[in-house]
Amino acid sequence: MGDIFVLAEHRRGELREVSLEMLAAASSVAPQLGGKITAILLGSGVNSFAEKLAGYSDKVLYVDDPLFAEYNSEKYQLALSDLISRYQPELVMVPHTTQGVDMAPALAVELKMPFVADVAGLSFEGGKLQPVRTYYQGKINADFAFKGKPPYLITVRESSFSAGDPSKQGTVEKIASPLKEDIQYRKFVEYIEAVVGDVDISQAEILVAIGRGLREEKNLSMIEDLAKSINAVIAGSRAAIDAGWLPHDRQVGTSGKNVKPKVYIAIGISGAFQHLAGMKAAKTIIAINKDPNAPIFTVADYAIVDDLFKVVPKLTEKLKELRA
Amino acid sequence: MKMFVCIKRVPDTSEADVKIDQTGKSVDSSRFSFGINDADNYAVEEAVLIKEARGGEIKFLCIGPKDSDVVIRMSLAKGGESAVRIEDPRINQKDPLQVAKVLAAAIKREQFDLVMTGCMSADDSNMSVGVALAEELGVSHAAMVKSVEILDGKIKVKRELEGGLTEVVEMSLPAVITIQTGINVPRYAPVRGIREAQKKELKVLKLEDLGLAEEEVSEAGSRVELMKLYIPVVASNAEMIQGTPDEKAEIMAVKMVKGGLL
Ligand SMILES: Cc1cc2nc3c(=O)[nH]c(=O)nc-3n(C[C@H](O)[C@H](O)[C@H](O)COP(=O)(O)OP(=O)(O)OC[C@H]3O[C@@H](n4cnc5c(N)ncnc54)[C@H](O)[C@@H]3O)c2cc1C
Ligand SMILES: Nc1ncnc2c1ncn2[C@@H]1O[C@H](COP(=O)(O)O)[C@@H](O)[C@H]1O
Numbered sequence: 001m002g003d004i005f006v007l008a009e010h011r012r013g014e015l016r017e018v019s020l021e022m023l024a025a026a027s028s029v030a031p032q033l034g035g036k037i038t039a040i041l042l043g044s045g046v047n048s049f050a051e052k053l054a055g056y057s058d059k060v061l062y063v064d065d066p067l068f069a070e071y072n073s074e075k076y077q078l079a080l081s082d083l084i085s086r087y088q089p090e091l092v093m094v095p096h097t098t099q100g101v102d103m104a105p106a107l108a109v110e111l112k113m114p115f116v117a118d119v120a121g122l123s124f125e126g127g128k129l130q131p132v133r134t135y136y137q138g139k140i141n142a143d144f145a146f147k148g149k150p151p152y153l154i155t156v157r158e159s160s161f162s163a164g165d166p167s168k169q170g171t172v173e174k175i176a177s178p179l180k181e182d183i184q185y186r187k188f189v190e191y192i193e194a195v196v197g198d199v200d201i202s203q204a205e206i207l208v209a210i211g212r213g214l215r216e217e218k219n220l221s222m223i224e225d226l227a228k229s230i231n232a233v234i235a236g237s238r239a240a241i242d243a244g245w246l247p248h249d250r251q252v253g254t255s256g257k258n259v260k261p262k263v264y265i266a267i268g269i270s271g272a273f274q275h276l277a278g279m280k281a282a283k284t285i286i287a288i289n290k291d292p293n294a295p296i297f298t299v300a301d302y303a304i305v306d307d308l309f310k311v312v313p314k315l316t317e318k319l320k321e322l323r324a
Numbered sequence: 325m326k327m328f329v330c331i332k333r334v335p336d337t338s339e340a341d342v343k344i345d346q347t348g349k350s351v352d353s354s355r356f357s358f359g360i361n362d363a364d365n366y367a368v369e370e371a372v373l374i375k376e377a378r379g380g381e382i383k384f385l386c387i388g389p390k391d392s393d394v395v396i397r398m399s400l401a402k403g404g405e406s407a408v409r410i411e412d413p414r415i416n417q418k419d420p421l422q423v424a425k426v427l428a429a430a431i432k433r434e435q436f437d438l439v440m441t442g443c444m445s446a447d448d449s450n451m452s453v454g455v456a457l458a459e460e461l462g463v464s465h466a467a468m469v470k471s472v473e474i475l476d477g478k479i480k481v482k483r484e485l486e487g488g489l490t491e492v493v494e495m496s497l498p499a500v501i502t503i504q505t506g507i508n509v510p511r512y513a514p515v516r517g518i519r520e521a522q523k524k525e526l527k528v529l530k531l532e533d534l535g536l537a538e539e540e541v542s543e544a545g546s547r548v549e550l551m552k553l554y555i556p557v558v559a560s561n562a563e564m565i566q567g568t569p570d571e572k573a574e575i576m577a578v579k580m581v582k583g584g585l586l
Contacts, residue, residue: 194488310569318577
């Protein structure tokens with residue numbers, strides 16, 4: 001009783017960091033739950049990942065089967081459903097990533113598991129585990145409690161826990177593949193790399209990033225002036241890219257690029273977690289937003305709470321003056 | 325191609341002050357402005373594009389109050405034959421699995437080839453309803469879809485993964501896909517369409533009409549419980565730049581140039 005299952009995530013020969021973050025989260029609640037931590041790994045030729053995960057868990061259960069070479073929601077669901085039914089863990093953690101959200105809700109329905117999505121924190125209230133999540137793009141927090149019987153299922157938001165150092169020596173156990181033959185309904189076809197554009201925003205020293213707050217494409221000229229005055233490259237939030245204001249390779253965030261410039265100026269960007277994940281490592285962050293509660297300010301070094309249309313032109317003018 | 329598209333009316337809270345109401349479990353939405361959920365708008369467009377290219381039928385589904393009719397009629401104005409709105413105060417909209425169960429009950433009564441949802445609702449952001457819905461319907465699914473190609477009895481989709489990587493997946497139909505923003509360029513509703521939309525069928529259903537029992541979809545019947553909402557403690561270390569807009573710009577420019585930030 002009280003055991004925790006953590007589904008490790010990997011892709012194209014790389015164990016993804018979120019796996020270790022979830023194991024750290026599991027370690028933080030394992031004493032209260034009074035159980036052991038088991039990392040679940042599904043793949044092909046993943047021995048080295050199993051060894052690595054053992055440094056962070058009490059046990060690693062892994063499937064090594066060419067049929068699991070690529071992620072496939074239906075195969076993953078089948079394997080997890082089987083393992084959960086057999087081992088009856090108390091808590092199952094799946095990453096809230098494009099892999100995890102493509103599978104976990106279906107698993108929850110299948111096994112009738114109490115389920116909370118996009119968990120960014122774990123707390124205890126009266127001895128009971130309470131997952132914490134956000135609503136309204138980070139403006140509100142919510143505490144949840146599980147009703148009914150375990151196993152409980154959560155999807156865990158990336159970068160909300162910090163991966164620890166390896167401090168365990170878990171046992172590594174290879175288990176039989178739950179698949180005898182390939183499934184027919186959903187098939188992985190191929191990966192397609194992101195197109196490479198003319199500039200690589202991840203290499204830029206200074207980034208001026210725009211969001212939906214810019215309102216219209218024609219306002220870009222104001223941003224170009226600012227960027228020119230400090231030799232910056234222009235990037236954007238997903239909303240700015242979806243609107244067609246900037247090419248795809250300029251998107252900052254989980255589904256775009258991670259950037260780490262010396263200076264990041266966020267203009268009219270609210271700071272959804274998918275955006276923050278891609279830019280919070282910047283050395284200095286300057287945020288201009290008229291909403292004082294915008295989550296972008298949680299990572300900013302300098303906060304300008306005001307109308308961007310009033311501030312930006314003046315900022316450009318002053319910068320030009322001072323740098324002349 | 326018989327399609328269902330799930331659309332949700334959501335508040336635009338990107339600039340709004342979000343306040344928790346007296347219950348401590350919901351927010352005061354009296355001052356919000358509402359519209360169609362961003363991702364759902366792209367799903368509507370994708371369905372209309374498929375219909376224009378291959379023919380077929382589109383039905384919109386929405387769980388929500390009467391006010392949702394605005395977004396439903398707007399979608400009908402772009403294309404689609406009919407809509408169903410499910411309005412029942414007993415439905416627990418905070419549980420994505422229960423929302424999926426209600427949507428599934430409405431879809432199951434008919435034949436279908438393709439169901440589309442948005443990949444995420446802007447207010448609740450569970451990223452869960454579509455995938456749970458597929459399981460309820462017993463069909464395949466793919467989440468975060470950025471391109472759709474209909475083949476013979478099959479569908480080939482591109483899923484958008486982290487870091488701009490794309491995964492191509494093939495599935496047999498019927499299937500559920502969750503649409504990611506940016507998949508197309510949503511059109512504005514044409515004036516003629518807006519007029520025609522008023523005449524299209526919009527059925528309003530309750531749990532009984534769907535053959536659902538209250539405990540399957542109510543808060544009491546949920547396997548999780550929302551304990552409380554609260555405003556997060558913002559651990560901002562940011563230096564607040566004070567003054568008029570001009571003064572703020574000047575202070576910031578000086579810090580950037582003289583303070584050696586650049
Ligand atoms: C699977 C998935 C992956 C995603 N990946 C990414 C990603 O990689 N990168 C990303 O950015 N997003 C990503 N998103 C989208 C993300 O959830 C947000 O929707 C998006 O970041 C919002 O962009 P925004 O901040 O520009 O727009 P909004 O959230 O609409 O914010 C606009 C901001 O502008 C401010 N504003 C408006 N007018 C003014 C003015 N005159 N002056 C000053 N401020 C003003 C407002 O106060 C508001 O804060 C992803 C979503 C999903 C579901
Ligand atoms: N009340 C609702 N009515 C219709 N569709 C909904 C509703 N709630 C969620 N959905 C659909 O499910 C998608 C994902 O929502 P979520 O899982 O909450 O992020 C949305 O984009 C909608 O397409």
